[in-house]
Amino acid sequence: MSVLVRISLGALSSQRLPHSFSPVPAASLQAPARKSPSNSASDYAQNISAPATEQVGATLVFEGIVRANEQGRAIRALSYEAYEPMATNALTELARDILRKHALIAITVEHSRGEVLAGERSFRLAIDSAHRKEALAAMDEFIDRMKRDVPIWKSPIYI
Amino acid sequence: MTIRVLIFGALAREMSCKEITIDVTAPVTVRDINQALAAKHPSKSAFFQSARLAVNHAFAAPGSPVQQGDAVALIELVGGG
Numbered sequence: 144m145s146v147l148v149r150i151s152l153g154a155l156s157s158q159r160l161p162h163s164f165s166p167v168p169a170a171s172l173q174a175p176a177r178k179s180p181s182n183s184a185s186d187y188a189q190n191i192s193a194p195a196t197e198q199v200g201a202t203l204v205f206e207g208i209v210r211a212n213e214q215g216r217a218i219r220a221l222s223y224e225a226y227e228p229m230a231t232n233a234l235t236e237l238a239r240d241i242l243r244k245h246a247l248i249a250i251t252v253e254h255s256r257g258e259v260l261a262g263e264r265s266f267r268l269a270i271d272s273a274h275r276k277e278a279l280a281a282m283d284e285f286i287d288r289m290k291r292d293v294p295i296w297k298s299p300i301y302i
Numbered sequence: 303m304t305i306r307v308l309i310f311g312a313l314a315r316e317m318s319c320k321e322i323t324i325d326v327t328a329p330v331t332v333r334d335i336n337q338a339l340a341a342k343h344p345s346k347s348a349f350f351q352s353a354r355l356a357v358n359h360a361f362a363a364p365g366s367p368v369q370q371g372d373a374v375a376l377i378e379l380v381g382g383g
Contacts, residue, residue, distance in 0.1 A: 207383045223382070224310055226375055229359035254382060266383045286383060294356070294375070295382030296311030 146238040147251040150225050150295075154263035155253050159204065199248055199271045203278040205286070207266030209259050213299040218261055225256045226294035233293045237285065245281040247272045252285075254295060265297075303328055305335060305368065307355070308375040322376075332357065333364040335374065353378045 147160060209221045225231075238250040249271040259265040268285060272278040289295075307322045314320050324338040332355050339350035355362055356375045368374060 225382075226308070226310060226356075226359075226377070229356055229375070229377075232359060289382055290380065292361075292380070293382050294310070294377045294380055296379065297381050298311065298315065 144242055144247065145249045146235060146242060147249075148231055148234045148238060149252070150227070150231055150234070150254045150256050152257045153255060154259045155206075155255055155265065155267055157264070159267065159269055160251055160253060198273055200273045201275040201278045202269065202271050203275070203282055204267065204269045205282055206264050209261050209263055209265055211261040213301075216299070217302045218299045219302050220258045220260045220300045221265065221297045222258050222300055223254070223256045223265060224296045224298070225254070230254075230294050234289070237288055237293065241281050241285050241288075245272070245277040245284075247277060247281055250281075250285075256295075258300065303330070303370045305330070305338075305370075305372075305374055307335065307339065308373075310375075310377075311381070312379050313376070328370075330368045331364065332362045332366045332368060335368060336364070339376075349378075 149160065210218075212218060213221075234252055234254065238252055241247065242250050247270055249269075251267075251269040253267040255265040268282065270278045270281055270285075272281070303326060305324050305326060307324065309317065309320060309322060322339060322342065324335065324342055326334055326338050335355060336351055336353060339353070340347040343350060354377050356373075356377050357366060357368055358373050359375075361377065362368075
C-alpha cells in the first residue's frame with residue numbers, strides 16, 4: 144500500500160505523477176523532469192512504497208478543474224492558499240486513513256497552490272484498488288473530508 | 303500573554319488582515335482563545351466561539367493548552383479541490 148501527496152505551485156500537468164507502484168525511485172518523484180511552475184524546489188513527495196501491481200483491478204482518477212465563473216461572475220483564475228506544513232500533513236493523514244478504511248492499494252494526491260487559471264487543473268486524486276466499489280466509495284469520502292478538514296483556501300480572481 | 307491567530311481565505315479578505323492578536327492571561331486553553339476572539343469581534347461572536355483552531359499545525363481540542371510562541375491558526379471555511 145502506498146500514499147503519495149504533493150502540493151505544488153500553479154496548475155497541475157495533464158500527466159499524472161508516475162504510477163504509485165511503478166518502479167520509480169523516490170528521488171525522481173521529488174525532482175520531476177517536467178519543467179513547469181509546479182516543479183518548484185518546495186515540491187515534495189512522501190511515503191512512497193512499492194505494492195504489487197498484480198493486485199490492482201481498478202484505477203480511478205478524479206481531476207478538479209477551475210470553472211470559468213464563480214457565483215455567477217466570470218473569473219480569470221482561482222488563487223489557492225495552503226497553510227503548510229499542516230496542509231500536507233492533513234492530506235497525508237487523510238490518504239492513509241482512507242487507504243486503510245477502504246483496503247485500497249495506493250492513493251496519489253496532487254493539489255495546486257498559488258494561481259490556477261480557469262480551465263486548468265488544480266486537484267488530482269488517483270486511487271488504485273482491487274475492485275471498483277471501494278475505489279468509488281473512497282473517492283467520494285476523500286474529497287468530502289478534504290473540503291472539510293484540509294487547510295487549503297481558494298479565492299476567486301475576477302476578470 | 304499575546305497570541306497571534308492566523309486567519310485565511312474569505313475571513314482574511316473580509317477582515318482585511320492575515321492575523322488577529324489577542325491578549326489573554328496564562329494558563330490558556332484553546333477555548334480561552336475562542337472566547338477572546340469572540341469578545342474582540344462581537345459581530346462574529348458565534349463564529350469565533352465555535353471556530354476550529356490548530357495549534358502547532360494540528361487541530362486542537364477546546365481544553366488543549368496553548369503556550370506563548372505556539373503557532374495558532376483558525377481553520378474554517380476551507381475549500382480545496
